[in-house]
Amino acid sequence: MTSTVLDVLTIGNAIVDVISQIDDDFLDRHEFKKGVMTLIDEAQAEALYAATSARLEMSGGSAANTAVGIASLGGRAAFIGRVKDDRLGEAFSRDLRAAGVAFDTPVAVGGPPTGRSLVLVTPDAQRTMSTYLGACAELEQEDMDPTRIAGAEITYLEGYLWDREAAKIAFREAATTARAAGRKVAFTLSDAYCVARWRHEFLELIAGHVNVLFANETEILSLYETDELDEALIRVRGHCDIAAVTRSERGSVLLADGDTYYVPAEPVANVIDTTGAGDLYAAGVLYGLVTGRDMPTCGQLGAIAAAEAISHYGARPETPLKVLVSEKLGY
């Protein structure tokens, strides 16, 4: 096996977040389910955009945020995803490269515009997302650069990709390439409703392809259709090498080699916007794995990264995670 050029390659929807502060009534009026991601079409996106004000535009996309987190921790990261050659697409590409992430997926010149997610943040810091995938739907098998994938220690894929048929095929192709090269595949369930849409296929994928699984509590309960976290943990243990389950302010649980590790959340003085908490948690754990840390330290790296993400608007770090890690862990 040749040496790696990348620590982590992430593949996902290339999304610009349009963040608005709203109250709970707004969610009720528009019949949004708090905390989840709903797919919308272009017309709905425009109507919703018009209904909000004081918007903040920030590059996002779950797997892209994770790549930025890896770079911020000092790791070598790349992202594969599709934008269009429009204003949002240029902003997305510029932000990703500025953050130190390699990004060279060909840009779409025709077709739908760059994807965007209207992120509604309530006073309790929860975020509710309405996503118009746009150009993300154009991601296809030939974008899965085999050299990049074979040169990455871990290829990380988001469940959100499953919502488009071509992306799903590309997704399976990427996982197969990674494993054929002797590399690891990581996967995030992304969202409880995403799990509900694709439960059966996710279960097959995890058992057949996934080394490292990320989920929050709601997602893993949905995956195994149970109300008992312990039952879900028992079942996931046989399906992948490592599972990391986040539980908001109650920290996370990591399963590996028959052992279970409970890692507390990092205290945060003022939780502003939980967008990106899971994405950055995954970045911390993955960075721990590629740098050979033990499981409790991997969880702690995830907790430190997630705490940074929720202490401000937007999903990407404002303070370099590698500096925070040095301050908190002394290395």
Add this chain to the structure above:
Amino acid sequence: MTSTVLDVLTIGNAIVDVISQIDDDFLDRHEFKKGVMTLIDEAQAEALYAATSARLEMSGGSAANTAVGIASLGGRAAFIGRVKDDRLGEAFSRDLRAAGVAFDTPVAVGGPPTGRSLVLVTPDAQRTMSTYLGACAELEQEDMDPTRIAGAEITYLEGYLWDREAAKIAFREAATTARAAGRKVAFTLSDAYCVARWRHEFLELIAGHVNVLFANETEILSLYETDELDEALIRVRGHCDIAAVTRSERGSVLLADGDTYYVPAEPVANVIDTTGAGDLYAAGVLYGLVTGRDMPTCGQLGAIAAAEAISHYGARPETPLKVLVSEKLGY
């Protein structure tokens, strides 16, 4: 000595580059000396701005670029410098933080606007700069956060700072703090005309405070008022632990512990804009030093980083330097 929280802290002028492509006639008409930096006042900046077109605005500043290079290589970097709370100042701060550099120098609320440099790029890819320092002039001793400085393995200072009296005092303070904490001080001569303005003080500073000196050939010849590089190299050897002298396409010369290392330049298919070449070279060498590499590897890291900077407009990397280093050096 406590463990470090930062690999490199850089201190310098916080500058937004306004880049224009011009022909050689333009330089002649405005009586600019090609390749050097001239200080201008606000009125001159406005007149020059009006005389150019097709401008590209990009965050710059020599020491800030070096901090971005360190972060792009995977290192822990911070920057100290002053912007105003205006549009350019916000862009500068956002870009620096997005690149993974810690930056928390208080922003000026009154006084002159954020500094900018009009960078004129000729068809031979040389850059000629006219800099209006603006808010940079407000940098002062109390901005030299002793905790940051004592926690950084190397504090890196730019010669350009010498052009303002308060910054010069702050500069000496920072060097003293770093050395009192048992850390190293690095210094760049910045520009041949800057050396001419401050030769005597630079010589004193280097002999008294500087562990690692960066210069290009013209600058070091100017420092020792000689036409012979060999003579300059002999003289600098006694004045600091390590000296790194860049020679454009002829590579660089590193002096350390009585030894001399000649490192070739990294080949570049298409040289577009040499802005930032020296800044990124310094980032590579410094990153090599803090990660314990030998001198030839330090020089090679500098060469790889500089080659990336000159292959596009603007001083900051478009491809993650840590990925380039893995591709070229295999780690």
